[in-house]
Amino acid sequence: MPDRNRQPKPHKQVNEKPHAPAENKAVITDIEKLIEPPSKPVINAASIEKAVRSADIPMILMIFVLVVFGLVVLYSVSGPDAYGQFQDSAWFLTRQIRFTVVGLIAMLAVAFIPIDFFSQKWIAIASYIFSLGLAIATLAMGVGREHGASRWINIGPIQLQSSEIIKVALIVAFAGYRAMIAKLREKGKVRQPKSDLARILVNTAVDFIIPIGFCVLVDLVIVLQPHVSCFIIIAAVIFMCAIVSEIPFKSWAVGMLIMILFGAAFGSVALALAPESTRDRFMNNYAHVFKRIQIFSADEEEEEEEEEESTLTKDDTRQVDNAHNALGSGGMWGVGLGNSRSKYNYVSEAQNDYIFSIYIEETGFVGGVLLMLLYLVTFGMCLRVCWRAKDVFSRTIATGCTALIFVEVLMNISVELQVIPATGVTLPFVSYGGTAQISLLIAYGFILSVARSGTLRASKKNEEASQKELKAED
Secondary structure, eight states: OHHHHHTHHHHHHHHHOTTHHHHHHHHHHHHHHHHSOOOOOOOSHHHHHHHHHHSOHHHHHHHHHHHHHHHHHHHHHHHHHHHHHHSOTTHHHHHHHHHHHHHHHHHHHHHTSOGGGGGSHHHHHHHHHHHHHHHHHHHHHOBOGGGTSOOEEEETTEEEEHHHHHHHHHHHHHHHHHHHHHHHHHTTOSOOOSSHHHHHHHHHIIIIIHHHHHHHHHHHHHHTTTOHHHHHHHHHHHHHHHHHTTOOHHHHHHHHHHHHHHHHHHHHHHHHHSOHHHHHHHHHHTHHHHHHHHHHHOOHHHHHHTTTTOSOOHHHHHHHHHHHHHHHSSTTTOSOTTOOSTTTTTSTTTTTTTHHHHHHHHHHHHHHHHHHHHHHHHHHHHHHHHHHBOSHHHHHHHHHHHHHHHHHHHHHHHHHTTSSOOOOOOOTTTSOOHHHHHHHHHHHHHHHHHHHHSBHHHHHHHHHHHHHHHHHHO
């Protein structure tokens, strides 16, 4: 009997398996970990330090220098006009500071978002719909006809210059479309017809006609406002985006031929069918554009000889002549900051289109060289980012935003040097303008985002950092 009672005890110990509950508990714990949602990213000193280290600090410092420099120039130039209109010589400066603060916050927010986030399909579609809708709304409900075009739109108490927003939105839309097509081609989802002709036509439509055609549609709505300078800027910027977005040469050639033929046929039919009153109204809308071209092409000696026959008056040429005189009266060192004479209503709205002439009058050739060096250094930094871009989207959006900023710089300075006719384009980061300041800073934020997370060097740094983190965890 005692022997029989002892046998179940070892058998009971084997069945109990004292370590089994611990194993089951561990398994349950692992499943619970898998079911739990991933923890939210914690914003602490370490994460902020990591983000700052990955940022392009020289580019950020450079834009701060350029913006502060522009605020100083704006205050010096705009004082008399601000006091005459609002009895406050710092009126333009205080408003521009507010716009600049908003723009810098938006710029840094965009800069610290990974550039791959903006390459999503829904962002490209939303950007295009927004740009087209804003262009149509400005054409239909815009204000500012007293200045020759309806370029502004009122949203409650806020007045926006819609074209400045459209420029950036179209760049994002075009870059997103080209990135989407590149991904579809990698996955083999773009069907290729068997015949060579059909294949060329399909590739031309997908690569060139669709993206360029949609951008041309927005551009045509803008030129109908009429806003010719914005039309030229958008055309130049999208052209630069198309060059770097890996569109094949065949698609370029065939697409350009098709669009030129279609545009010529459509224009001829529209011109032939339009009634004479419509054509006259159309020409009257662009009367200010033709007058600017006439002022630019007019020769002073011919004006004196044919003063009676000329349609131009001294009032028509006063703005350009006074701006040119201000540009030439600065000499080597200028008359001193704040001592310009031309800003006392000799040049109307000196804080906008002709701010460069007043600045040169006050600071001279040396001041002009200093400002040009600031732009050139910034341009070189942006080009470096474009060159190192890791993919189609990063390269296209960085190139488009860089072209946007510096095409406007070239156009403004060219007007004041009388190289091209007057366009109404402001000097980036220097001239007064809230929508332009915020939009251009956001464009610069996209370049910073590419520099931080969209270049080959940034990708290698991120891979090395992730490998170090894995090793530290092991």
